[in-house]
Amino acid sequence: MRILHTADWHLGRTLEGRSRQEEHAQFVDELCAIVREEAIDLVLIAGDVFDTVNPSASAEELWCDALARLGENGRRAVVAIAGNHDSPDRLTAVRALAQRHGATLFGYPHDDPGTHTPGPDRVQRVASGPGWVELTVPGVEHAAVVLALAYPSESRLKQLMADTLGEEELQLAYADQVKRWLAAAASRFRPDAVRLITSHIYMAGGEETSDVERPIQMGSAYTVPADAVPSGAQYVALGHLHRPQWIHGAAALTRYSGSPLSFSFNEVGYQKGVTVLDVRPGDTQPVVREIPISVGRPLVKWEARGLAEVERWVAEGKDPTAFIDLTVHLEHPLTLEQIHRLRSLRPDIIHIHPVLPSVEEVAATAEPVELSVAEQFVRFYQQERGGSPPDALVRLFLELVNDQSEVGEE
Numbered sequence: 001m002r003i004l005h006t007a008d009w010h011l012g013r014t015l016e017g018r019s020r021q022e023e024h025a026q027f028v029d030e031l032c033a034i035v036r037e038e039a040i041d042l043v044l045i046a047g048d049v050f051d052t053v054n055p056s057a058s059a060e061e062l063w064c065d066a067l068a069r070l071g072e073n074g075r076r077a078v079v080a081i082a083g084n085h086d087s088p089d090r091l092t093a094v095r096a097l098a099q100r101h102g103a104t105l106f107g108y109p110h111d112d113p114g115t116h117t118p119g120p121d122r123v124q125r126v127a128s129g130p131g132w133v134e135l136t137v138p139g140v141e142h143a144a145v146v147l148a149l150a151y152p153s154e155s156r157l158k159q160l161m162a163d164t165l166g167e168e169e170l171q172l173a174y175a176d177q178v179k180r181w182l183a184a185a186a187s188r189f190r191p192d193a194v195r196l197i198t199s200h201i202y203m204a205g206g207e208e209t210s211d212v213e214r215p216i217q218m219g220s221a222y223t224v225p226a227d228a229v230p231s232g233a234q235y236v237a238l239g240h241l242h243r244p245q246w247i248h249g250a251a252a253l254t255r256y257s258g259s260p261l262s263f264s265f266n267e268v269g270y271q272k273g274v275t276v277l278d279v280r281p282g283d284t285q286p287v288v289r290e291i292p293i294s295v296g297r298p299l300v301k302w303e304a305r306g307l308a309e310v311e312r313w314v315a316e317g318k319d320p321t322a323f324i325d326l327t328v329h330l331e332h333p334l335t336l337e338q339i340h341r342l343r344s345l346r347p348d349i350i351h352i353h354p355v356l357p358s359v360e361e362v363a364a365t366a367e368p369v370e371l372s373v374a375e376q377f378v379r380f381y382q383q384e385r386g387g388s389p390p391d392a393l394v395r396l397f398l399e400l401v402n403d404q405s406e407v408g409e410e
Contacts, residue, residue, distance in 0.1 A: 001140050001194050004035060005275040007046035007239030008259035010085065012059035015299075015323055016350050020261060021058055026295035027260045028062060031274065032069045034291055035076070038276055041137045042144060043070050046239030046257065047083025047151055047200030049091055064094055071101030074122035077137050078103035081150040083200040083239055088150065104133050106148040109160040130163050131181075132188050142193055142281050147185045147233075149199035152178065154222075179228035186230035192281050197229070197252075198237040205247040206256060226250040234279050235286050243270050244290065253277075253286060261296040265325040265351070268299055298322045305329050307338065314345045327353040373401055 011024055035043060050059055070078050080103065082088040088107025092098075095113075098105050102123035104113045109131050116125040120138065127134040134145045152160065157177050161169045169180050182197065189195040205226040226249035229236055236254035238247070244258035257275045262268070272293045279286035300322040304310045310328055326342070326349050328334075334354050342349055371379070377397050381389040389397075 001041045001137065001142065001144060001279055002039060003042045003044060003144075003194075003196070003235070003237075003277050003279065004038065004040045005044045005046065005198075005235075005237040005255065005257045005277070006031065006260065007200070007237070007257050008048045008083070008242055009045075010048055010051040010259065010261070010263060011062055012055045013051035013263055015263070018323070018348075018350070020263075021062075023261055023296050024059075024062060027293060028066045028069070030293060030295050031066070031260070034274065034276075035070055038291070040076060040276070041140050042077040042079065042135070044146070044196070044198045044237040045078065045080035046198045046237050047081050048085045048239055048259075049080065049083070050086050052085060053087035053090065055087075055090060060090070060094075063091075064097060067094065067098050067103050068101050071098070071103050071123070074100060074102040074118060075138055076102055077123045077135050077144070079106075079133065079135075079146050079148055079198060080104075081106045081148050081198055081200060081239075082108070084151045084153075086151070104135070104148075106131065106150045109150050109152045109156050110163050111148075111150065127188075129188070131160060132185055134188070134193065143190075144194040144196060145188050145190065147182065147188070147197045147199075149178070149182070149197070149201070151200040157181075174222055175224050175228065178224050182228055183230050186232045189230075189232040190281075194279050194281055195232055195234045196237065197233050197235075198239075200239040202240055203228070203238060203247050203250075203254065205249045205254075206241060206243075206245045226254065229254055234283060235277055235288075237275075242267055244273060244275070253288065255288075260293050262299045265299050265301060268301055268325075272296060299325070301325045301327070303327045303329075307342070310342065311345065322348065324349045325351045325353075327355060329355045331357065374398060 013020055049063055067078060070076065082091045092105045092107040095105050099116055104125060112130050113125060113128050113133055115128055122138065124136045125133055126136055131149055132147045134143055136143045154174060158170055161177055161181060165184060169177060172180060201224050202222060203224045203226060226247050229250040229252050231251040233252040236250065236252055238254065238256045241256040242259040245256050247254035255275055258270065258272060260272055262270060273290050275288060276291055277286040277288045300319050302324055307328065324346065333356065339352060342352060374394055377394060378389060
């Protein structure tokens with residue numbers, strides 16, 4: 001069975017008000033092309049399909065389009081779970097449509113999708129229960145058993161435990177509850193089936209997160225250890241972290257596929273892609289490949305020495321398709337006019353970080369010239385506004401200074 005693992009689409013997300021809708025549509029096109037070219041049998045989508053619990057109509061339309069195209073009228077299996085950004089009910093509102101296209105959706109950890117057997121030439125759900133499903137795919141001689149743990153908030157996890165285990169397990173700590181449920185659910189695994197887990201959790205043993213990954217843990221309370229993975233699994237497909245990465249110390253291959261697009265400047269340098277694996281029931285080590293995603297505008301950081309260097313880079317067409325995080329070293333603070341000019345020259349400059357000399361640097365290079373109060377005010381005004389102040393304003397300022405001096409003397 002050939003499986004594709006993806007996650008964290010965040011449909012509907014913007015970058016400081018800039019729409020990413022076109023990039024998301026291009027991603028869905030490329031994903032569908034990869035699925036066809038690679039002859040994928042099963043697509044796992046590990047949560048955070050949407051960016052908010054109230055997605056836009058265009059985001060929901062793209063989700064429905066993706067399900068229909070990926071499933072190819074029920075000839076390819078799709079299993080998708082809700083993440084911490086998703087509304088479980090909104091994600092699964094298209095469950096009837098999804099079922100016709102071979103897709104199984106889990107909004108809550110305790111969801112039971114039920115069986116669905118349209119015929120041997122279509123994907124069939126031959127068995128299911130709270131948080132798991134057994135699938136057969138046309139042309140594949142063995143079934144797949146998927147444990148699908150949608151984002152388990154503490155209350156949702158307790159409901160799952162109450163439904164599937166017992167009162168004793170409800171008293172366990174969060175991580176122990178996840179571990180206990182996975183161990184119990186793994187009893188559904190069979191040696192003659194492919195054995196998979198997908199979840200949207202924070203699992204220890206990987207690398208760093210980015211600032212877009214809104215916390216799903218408070219301190220370490222919601223962190224799940226790598227040893228929670230049951231030994232019977234062959235692959236664990238995770239969502240939540242946007243950097244593609246392996247989890248070390250788990251009993252089975254465990255991976256975050258990462259997000260398909262960069263959503264934060266902390267993600268500069270991440271190679272975006274999807275994970276593809278070939279696995280048979282008896283395999284102890286699936287064959288895993290990374291396929292890069294080519295679409296999506298890059299996020300880059302510029303560090304310039306003065307505004308002239310920024311203008312030169314713009315004139316040269318540097319990073320023409322990128323969103324830019326600009327750091328610029330200056331002698332004086334940026335004026336409003338200068339900020340407006342930068343943004344007009346390159347509207348894709350998202351952030352501007354001016355860096356001014358330190359007090360010590362200014363003192364070391366300053367000319368030993370005594371300026372009058374009026375001259376100091378004029379210089380300050382020019383730095384802030386980009387032009388000289390009206391004479392009347394200078395006179396008013398001096399009057400206020402003199403008044404304050406007289407109050408101080410009294």
